[in-house]
Amino acid sequence: GDSVTQMEGPVTLSEEAFLTINCTYTATGYPSLFWYVQYPGEGLQLLLKATKADDKGSNKGFEATYRKETTSFHLEKGSVQVSDSAVYFCALRELERGAQKLVFGQGTRLTINP
Amino acid sequence: KAGVTQTPRYLIKTRGQQVTLSCSPISGHRSVSWYQQTPGQGLQFLFEYFSETQRNKGNFPGRFSGRQFSNSRSEMNVSTLELGDSALYLCASRWASGGPTYNEQFFGPGTRLTVL
Secondary structure, X not given: OOEEEEOOOOEEEEOOOXXXXXXXXXXXXXXXXXXXXXXXXXXXXXEEEEOOOOOEEEEOOEXXXXXXXXXXXXXXXXXXXXXXXXXXEEEEXXXXXXXXXXXXXXXXXXXXXX | OOOOEEEOOEEEEOOOOXXXXXXXXXXXXXXXXXXXXXXXXXXXXXXXXXXXXXXXXXXXXXXXXXXXXXXXXEEEEEOOOOHHHOEEEXXXXXXXXXXXXXXXXXXXXXXXXXXX
């Protein structure tokens, strides 16, 4: 089946540092790709998405580009803030007979120090 | 617009008991999915319901079941609880009726189940 692999965490950075969280996927076809964020004690929030190759998703200063050649969807942010501390999940969408499910990576815990 | 709500937020049960969790989707959303989140296995898909029908199920034993009502609210049930069922159970809803955001899932805050 389809799968998603994220870089090992946890990741600790200083405020205003550059962030990259790597994500690669294995899938048949070209699934839609997502980044979700989970703050402590909360559910998942959609951060950004890309539905086809070369699409760039962006939100709140975060960006990710759908690269089909390298089957990757790396998350980047130019200058992180303390408030970005959270767990980040890369995911792909599987469709089967009209039903949808998300396949998630293992998550990367990000801590930003002031 | 109210988001996805889940009740209860926290639950403690003992092995062998059964539990029912509830999820109310965003108004107008017709699809509800359930996911299990554990430190060891991460986030895993349980099932999806649409128009009161289960459309897809993940690789979980038959002890895990669910249903959806005509108002799109959903419940999931776990019978004969095991220690390994301790997890955060997340519900997500989506419109599922076409349109540009038909595939976006909105997650609730989850129900934290602890099995002792």
